[in-house]
Amino acid sequence: MAIWLDKNSKVVVQGLTGSQGQFYGLRNRDYGTNVVAGVNPRKAGTDVDGIPVYATVADAVKEAGANVSFVIVPARFAADATLEAAAAGIPLVVTVTEHIPAQDQARLYNKLKDEYPNTRLLGPNCAGILSPGKANIGFTPTEVAKEGPVGVVSRSGTLAYQALYELTAQGIGQTTCVGIGGDPVPGTSFIDVLAAFESDPETEAIVMIGEIGGTAEEEAAEYIKEHVTKPVVAYIAGVTAPPGKKMGHAGAIVMKGKGTAKAKMEALTAAGASVAQNPTEIGGLVAKALGL
Amino acid sequence: MDLFEYQGKQYFARYGIPVSPGDVADTVDDAVAVADRIGYPVVVKAQVQIGGRGKAGGIKLANNTDEVREHAGNILGMDIKGHVVHRLWIELASDIKEEYYASFTLDRSKKLHLGMLSAEGGVEIESVPDDKIAQIRVDPTIGLTEEATREWVAAANLPAEAVEGTVDILQKLYTAYVEGDASLVEINPLILRPDGSVHALDAKVSLDAAAAFRHEEWNEFVGLESRDEREREAEEKGLQYVGLDGSVGIIANGAGLAMSTVDIVNQVGGAPANFLDIGGGANADRMVDALTVINNDPNVKVIFINIFGGITRCDDVANGIVQAMQRVDLKAPLVVRLDGTNATEGHAILDANKSDKLIKQPDMLNAAKEAVSIAGGN
Numbered sequence: 202m203a204i205w206l207d208k209n210s211k212v213v214v215q216g217l218t219g220s221q222g223q224f225y226g227l228r229n230r231d232y233g234t235n236v237v238a239g240v241n242p243r244k245a246g247t248d249v250d251g252i253p254v255y256a257t258v259a260d261a262v263k264e265a266g267a268n269v270s271f272v273i274v275p276a277r278f279a280a281d282a283t284l285e286a287a288a289a290g291i292p293l294v295v296t297v298t299e300h301i302p303a304q305d306q307a308r309l310y311n312k313l314k315d316e317y318p319n320t321r322l323l324g325p326n327c328a329g330i331l332s333p334g335k336a337n338i339g340f341t342p343t344e345v346a347k348e349g350p351v352g353v354v355s356r357s358g359t360l361a362y363q364a365l366y367e368l369t370a371q372g373i374g375q376t377t378c379v380g381i382g383g384d385p386v387p388g389t390s391f392i393d394v395l396a397a398f399e400s401d402p403e404t405e406a407i408v409m410i411g412e413i414g415g416t417a418e419e420e421a422a423e424y425i426k427e428h429v430t431k432p433v434v435a436y437i438a439g440v441t442a443p444p445g446k447k448m449g450h451a452g453a454i455v456m457k458g459k460g461t462a463k464a465k466m467e468a469l470t471a472a473g474a475s476v477a478q479n480p481t482e483i484g485g486l487v488a489k490a491l492g493l
Numbered sequence: 494m495d496l497f498e499y500q501g502k503q504y505f506a507r508y509g510i511p512v513s514p515g516d517v518a519d520t521v522d523d524a525v526a527v528a529d530r531i532g533y534p535v536v537v538k539a540q541v542q543i544g545g546r547g548k549a550g551g552i553k554l555a556n557n558t559d560e561v562r563e564h565a566g567n568i569l570g571m572d573i574k575g576h577v578v579h580r581l582w583i584e585l586a587s588d589i590k591e592e593y594y595a596s597f598t599l600d601r602s603k604k605l606h607l608g609m610l611s612a613e614g615g616v617e618i619e620s621v622p623d624d625k626i627a628q629i630r631v632d633p634t635i636g637l638t639e640e641a642t643r644e645w646v647a648a649a650n651l652p653a654e655a656v657e658g659t660v661d662i663l664q665k666l667y668t669a670y671v672e673g674d675a676s677l678v679e680i681n682p683l684i685l686r687p688d689g690s691v692h693a694l695d696a697k698v699s700l701d702a703a704a705a706f707r708h709e710e711w712n713e714f715v716g717l718e719s720r721d722e723r724e725r726e727a728e729e730k731g732l733q734y735v736g737l738d739g740s741v742g743i744i745a746n747g748a749g750l751a752m753s754t755v756d757i758v759n760q761v762g763g764a765p766a767n768f769l770d771i772g773g774g775a776n777a778d779r780m781v782d783a784l785t786v787i788n789n790d791p792n793v794k795v796i797f798i799n800i801f802g803g804i805t806r807c808d809d810v811a812n813g814i815v816q817a818m819q820r821v822d823l824k825a826p827l828v829v830r831l832d833g834t835n836a837t838e839g840h841a842i843l844d845a846n847k848s849d850k851l852i853k854q855p856d857m858l859n860a861a862k863e864a865v866s867i868a869g870g871n
Contacts, residue, residue, distance in 0.1 A: 228804075276703065276706075277706055277707075300703040301703065302674055302701050302703045302704035302707075303599060303674075303676060303701050303703065303704075304633070304671055304674055304701065304704065305704075307599060307604065307605070307606065307633045308633045308634060310604050311604065311605070311632050311633055311634045312634050315634060340803065340804055341803070342802075342803035342804050342833070342834055344834050345803070345833060345834065355749070356749065357747060357748060357749020357750070357752075358747055358749065358803070359745075359746060359747025359748075359749050359750040359801055359803065360747070360749035360750055360753060361749075362801055362803040362833065363750065363801045363832075363833070366801070366832065366833055383748060383749070385599060385601050386599070386601065386604050410749070412748075412749055412752060413752070414601075415601040415602065416601070416602050417601075417602075420602065438749050438750075438752040438753040438756065439752040439753075439755075439756065440756045440759070440760075441755055441756050441759040441760075441765075442752060442755065442756075442768070443735070443737065446735045446768075447735075448735060448748060448751070448752050448755075448768055449733040449747075449748025449749075449751055449752070449768070449770040450748045450749075451703065452601070453748060453752065457619060458619075462756075478760065479753065479756070479757050479760070479857065479858060480750075480753055480857070481856060481857055481858060
């Protein structure tokens with residue numbers, strides 16, 4: 202079993218007619234993802250490599266039965282596109298777009314929470330979600346993944362890919378790899394993903410990859426202590442990052458002494474997680490946790 | 494993007510927040526002209542983006558032309574914690590009865606806006622005890638109502654005469670924060686004057702660069718920021734770069750991996766010269782740009798290229814490195830770690846283009862050790 206994305210997911214790509222949307226939408230379909238629709242009000246009635254394009258997400262839901270949306274549109278349109286998917290009743294929206302203004306992210310998060318509580322947003326600025334052997338939405342390279350018992354959750358895309366690679370190199374596969382994104386106001390938190398992996402019967406261990414900025418990892422550590430029985434292997438990037446500097450991701454910044462990697466690693470260690478000192482160690486620590 | 498005080502005050506003024514009359518000056522003569530125009534006494538303030546200006550002698554009161562001339566001459570060119578003063582802000586001096594603190598920023602944990610107000614201003618807010626700071630969480634879909642503002646000001650225990658002015662400024666400050674796409678707005682101190690008026694005596698504003706597309710008025714701020722020359726060059730080339738002080742140049746793909754690379758170089762006893770995320774499409778042009786920026790850094794003794802191929806294929810990256818080596822006259826050797834998609838093909842391409850300046854290492858830890866050993870650390 203995988204979490205949130207599987208063979209039954211019917212994906213609409215908001216942005217399928219753009220160059221990025223087409224590249225990743227078709228790449229995801231080639232992997233086996235059931236991409237049923239694209240959306241573009243000016244190109245309704247056309248198709249992209251056989252995938253029908255509708256004017257609105259609501260049409261894609263009604264006509265093609267879409268139940269997951271992949272939002273890959275420019276930053277200034279991405280918050281509205283995400284809301285359109287939620288308003289159309291889509292339960293899972295994956296928004297990969299980077300550089301959405303933080304004020305828009307804050308409004309989007311609270312509007313979804315108040316008005317569309319049944320919609321889960323992954324992202325923004327996330328790598329997507331991959332359930333190996335079943336379906337993939339977003340940028341995650343499927344070549345480095347395989348089916349198996351480990352759930353992976355990460356703010357960073359490349360570090361998630363590296364973790365998949367290290368696991369696969371040890372012969373350990375994955376249930377689902379979830380990108381929650383590197384922005385200051387993510388729609389889905391580590392805790393949401395940890396809870397889903399904890400209740401997924403096929404997930405036997407969890408890899409959690411955090412980075413500097415905010416306190417989401419410390420909150421996750423509290424949750425792990427109280428609610429997670431499966432082994433957790435964690436890695437935190439940015440141990441030696443200078444304070445007050447944004448390290449690539451909008452959310453990766455140590456401000457006024459808050460959000461340091463050290464505090465996160467200490468909290469996770471205290472919660473019983475095994476903390477890797479570098480990404481390469483992740484594979485070995487998971488193998489140990491699984492008794493392999 | 495952090496604003497200077499004078500820019501912050503101009504930004505506040507656009508939203509109707511009262512600030513002192515004043516103007517900028519880049520020379521002693523300009524400073525005198527500004528002071529003569531606005532009237533005495535004035536405060537001569539160094540414009541640098543670092544705290545502790547007052548203690549360093551960068552803020553002085555002047556009662557007449559001669560004093561302005563003296564202070565402006567001393568402050569221009571002054572080095573305050575590594576920031577050289579090139580510009581002054583001259584403003585009419587205010588009589589101060591009391592000093593407060595006010596700010597808005599994002600509470601990332603609660604995903605709401607956080608307002609902070611304290612009757613103890615004029616000092617670092619970190620040194621004010623929590624029970625002396627009144628906090629408010631604002632849902633961005635609702636906004637800051639006048640009623641909520643009044644309750645918040647009451648919780649801060651400001652004197653009655655300061656209440657109306659503070660309520661008004663806080664509502665305008667919230668609008669400036671939200672509509673102005675700031676990530677931080679801070680007034681420290683917010684002052685009460687003997688006549689009962691409330692007024693912003695300082696301005697600290699950080700803008701969210703992601704919102705620049707809807708703020709044409711920000712164009713005037715571009716290029717004025719006090720920043721690392723290397724960071725300026727990298728930004729022009731569209732690279733995510735942070736300058737550091739060491740000798741190991743770093744190029745990685747993805748912000749997470751780049752942070753992780755900086756960490757591992759430190760862990761094995763080296764000192765990174767920079768953080769650089771080359772992004773997803775690490776093609777030859779991007780690699781040339783990245784290597785050019787790092788090559789221009791005189792401290793760099795070795796360049797560590799750490800690539801994990803995902804959708805970016807290692808053979809494409811290897812071709813990019815080979816082409817970049819032909820186009821950039823590198824001073825320092827490259828230590829390259831390629832892993833992930835098409836790593837074997839990537840290594841074959843590097844092997845076919847042998848060079849004394851190109852050293853391969855199969856994994857991140859050994860590559861970091863090799864780079865640090867070349868740089869002379871460890």
